[in-house]
Amino acid sequence: MENKLQFVDLATSHGKKNSHPGIEHFEYSYKAEITNLYPLTKTEKLYQIQIVDPRERKDFTFQPGQFVMLELPGIGEAPFSISSSPIRHGDLELCIRRVGKMTNFLDRVKRGTKVGISGPFGTHFPVEEMVDNDILLIAGGLGIVPLRSPIMSVLENRSRYGRVDIIYGAREPLELLFTYQYGMWKQFDINLDIIVDKADDKWTGPVGLITEILQKRIDNGTPNDFRKKTNAIVCGPPVMFKFVCEMLIKAGLPMEKMFVSLERRMHCGRGKCCRCNIGSTYTCIEGPVFDYWSVLNLKEAI
């Protein structure tokens, strides 16, 4: 092993001013505005956020699965998954649960509030590479939030994909997100299965664990399809990953075709503050989207 320090050569930049042209862009954030917000459930709200400058808005591009840092001067900065379609560029939608200091503040803001957006950061779901294949989108709870971006992306290019399934589990019917879009998803020839842990009076759908629906889906498909032409995107609490992914492996799905999005606390988004690393892997740079093969090789990932 070559046990030597690599070092950055500063010799050439000594005494010169502005030797890094990108220096002022390091902390660059787009000025944006909350154009609309509406509650989806008791604790979650959908925020439509628009980058103010029309040109910047158009130039802002991201891939499904990536995240942005949303900043509120004086309150703080936090990472959020984008849950709108990539074709909408800098006209973002973020679904945010009221849970901490910053999100509680966000809960109280009104239309027209100015915020900052920096990013997009991280890796994405390779939906482009899934063309011609079947896609299984599996979400548990808030996991539907980062999943909505690939869903929209697939909807917009529906003819390029094979069978598309969304399996979505929530604790109770009142916690279901994006209920107003289910009809549209179904109309686009997507098999949408929703299951809740605990039903209420009005609930007519199935009750139980997400794995029950998945088992049915697996029983309906042929092993050959799972092996050759199926991709899976899984988002949810870590305990769900394990069970769902194990089932998919058993069904014959290759691990490198299963994608998960990991959650970690992040402060800088630039691989420096050391908070989100799993071993030597920085989630903000090499994640948050990983294929399951890489996840299994990361200790303590789930």
Add this chain to the structure above:
Amino acid sequence: MSAAYILAKDHLKSFVRKISKGSRLIAPVTNEYGDTLYSEINCLDSTQIDTQHQPQSSIKHFFLPQQESILSYSVSQAGEYHFSNILIGVPTVFFGVRSCDLAGLLYMDVIFSNPAKDPYYFKKRENSIIISLGCNEPFENCFCNATKSGPFLDFGFDLRFTDLGDRFLVEPGRKRGMEILEEFAYFFNDASEQDLKDQYQLQLESRSSFQQNVHVDLAIKKLANEEVGKDVWQDLADRCQDCGGCAYVCPTCTCFTITDQPVSESEGERVRSWDACTFAGFTRMVGGHNPVSSEHSLRRRFLHKLKYDVSLHNRTSCTGCGRCVGICFGGVDIIKFISAVCES
């Protein structure tokens, strides 16, 4: 190193005064309480530069201060906000930087330049002149011979001083060091063959007088291929008090947190401050979920230094300064950990 020069000890003060003219001078000074620290020297006549003791803190905090305002913001009545970066870089001469601290600085250069260049750090870094000092005698807890970052680090400095008793041997490193030597050539004489031999002898003696015998290479090899026993972690975790002292004195611990601190309704500053991975809330997310349990936070710290950075940068980020060994009152030190790994 192509050239070496000799500076008489009597001329040290005048030389240091010359090169630090118009800039801040930082050098190890022993204060009235007996603590040796890298301190700002305002008056060289009344302050003695201490070249005999190891400074208790590294030079990290001059580049990544414990608390640093990185930008200020203002919010107008209409809710429009404005940010302006606070980039502070006072021209600074560092004299008497030990090899371990220099190695730590070189490591920070890597961290703060990849993948995005951190302007706040580099503003300070580019305004600095580093004059390092080889260690003739290793201190109590030093093991920089094992981490290959000392006692005489051969690169990264602008000038390197070696104490040859009645004179200093001065070698230029980076371009800026060469320029200094040219500018103040009247201070220096060319080094003779004998001077270089003396330096070589000193280096040999220094290398052979380490009190700590730490097998860093073996530990790195073992960590790369094997799991560390649960009892090793448990033993360390039981004794760790979560004080974060090890991270604060470490020349390569750069974890930080960012907070907005309002000064008034409409104005405030964004502050970057030190954090430590041994703190319980370091990785805890807002919903209360913490992917790293408390006994694993120590694992993060040790494996980051000895395993993850080896796989990322091909080199351990422990520089062998031994400060965390001296500061920990729970006895959770990296030397013990390395020994435990080697023995298992």
